[in-house]
Amino acid sequence: MSLMPAPAMNIEITKLREQVKEAREREKDLQQQLEASQFQSSSIAGKKLMQKCKELQAENEQLGKEVSDGRIQKLRGEAALHKDYSQELRKSLCETREWVEQLLEELEVAQSVIFSLRRELNAMKKRGYSDGERN
Numbered sequence: 001m002s003l004m005p006a007p008a009m010n011i012e013i014t015k016l017r018e019q020v021k022e023a024r025e026r027e028k029d030l031q032q033q034l035e036a037s038q039f040q041s042s043s044i045a046g047k048k049l050m051q052k053c054k055e056l057q058a059e060n061e062q063l064g065k066e067v068s069d070g071r072i073q074k075l076r077g078e079a080a081l082h083k084d085y086s087q088e089l090r091k092s093l094c095e096t097r098e099w100v101e102q103l104l105e106e107l108e109v110a111q112s113v114i115f116s117l118r119r120e121l122n123a124m125k126k127r128g129y130s131d132g133e134r135n
Helices: 007-037 044-134
Strands: none
Touching: none
16 A cells, blocks of 8 residues: 555645635635624724824825925926026017118118119110210
């Protein structure tokens, strides 16, 4: 007689061990569910649980404020950047308008000179034709 179990028995023992393990896990889950359903705020565990809930709620509120403050600070920073950029654009626009005004004045002077030179040229052409016809 051998002390080693037959392979079929070994498989059966392994299956039974797995079933026992699953049953214990299920029992543990059911026990936790039972304890949760029988919660009493006056018990020691209930008081500890209530205190932990209050601490977690306070922590969540603090984190919410920090996140909110962080977003507000980020938005304020972005707004300041946009404001600076807007001021730069306004300054650039004013400089461009001044430059355009200066160009318009120069154009007006140039057109006046061109008009005057054309008049002189036309007058000289008339004199040249009339002088040429006399000769």
